Amino acid sequence: MTEHKRLVLWGAGTGRALRAHWALAELGLDYESRPIQPRTGETKTLEYTALTARQKIPLLQDGTFTITESAAIIAYLSDTYASDENALMPRAAQERAKCLEWCFFIMTELDAGSLYVIRRHRYLSEIYGPAPDVCDSAAAYFGQQMRTVERQLAEDRPYLFGDRLTAADMLLATCLSWAVNYGVPVDPRAMAYNTRMTDRPAYRQAVVRNTPPKP
Ligand SMILES: N[C@@H](CCC(=O)N[C@@H](CS)C(=O)NCC(=O)O)C(=O)O
Known part of the structure; x- marks a missing residue:
């Protein structure tokens, strides 16, 4: 008989799904994967x-x-299952607020406002319509919005802020990998930061679980 796990993650094969697999791996949680994919x-x-x-x-x-x-x-996942040692969301109010500030910034300005625009109008243009000028402007906007991230990383800090991995790092790293795949320029310091993130054992584990099964 198949054993049903309490945690079930739906989705594979995309950067957004990878974030969830990555969080589960960072927290060492056992889960069932339902690797469904978009546009299938x-x-x-x-x-x-x-x-x-x-x-x-x-x-x-x-x-x-x-x-x-x-x-x-x-x-x-962090609020429910993390210990003080592996929490991905800081627990103190002001640190948590700063983390949320970065998370919302990354999700709105870098993800939805820049990279997803390029995704829709360059790589999914058969659905959303081609818009080369809009894509060029979204890439330029990404570069401009990255300046505060670059300043933040300028002191060669290991994480975006604080002294450990947070949800903001996971959102940022997946956006940076996404930008690289789309040929959107990423500055060397941000690239080095991204390599540190993607070298994490939990990230590598997540990449494996985020890989869709062969048809
Ligand atoms: N803001 C959402 C975006 C989710 C989203 O757009 N997912 C895409 C794949 S990355 C999707 O499921 N599209 C449905 C479809 O095209 O069938 C998130 O970060 O989770």
Whole structure:
């Protein structure tokens, strides 16, 4: 008989899904993976639509509780399962607020406002329509928004802020890898930071679990 795990992660093969696999790996949590992918029809089934009417991955089930949005999944997992040693969201109010400030900045300005625009209008132009000028301007905007990140990393700090990995690092690193894949310039210090993040054993483990099964 198949054993059903309490934690079930839906989604594979995308940078957003990777964030959730990565958080689960950083926290050492056992989970079942349902590696559905976008634009395959798998996000549009009745079963999945009953879990999320948004029909997007990733989605985490924890018993009867469900949560979508990659950043929210990381925060939920950390708040629910982390110890003081491996928390991905700081617990003190002001540190937590700074972490959230970086998370919202990364999710709105770098992810949705820049890279996802390029994704939709360059790589998914058959669905969203081609818009080369918009893509060029989104790449330039990404570069401009990265300046505060570059300043923050200027002192060769190991993490975006504080002395350990947080959700903000995970969101940033996945955006940086995404930018590199799209040929959007990333400055050398940010590249070195990204290599440190992607060299983490939990990240490597997550990449394996985020790889969709062969058809
Ligand atoms: N802001 C959301 C974005 C989620 C999202 O757009 N997911 C895409 C794949 S990366 C998706 O599921 N698209 C559904 C489809 O195209 O079928 C997050 O960070 O989780």
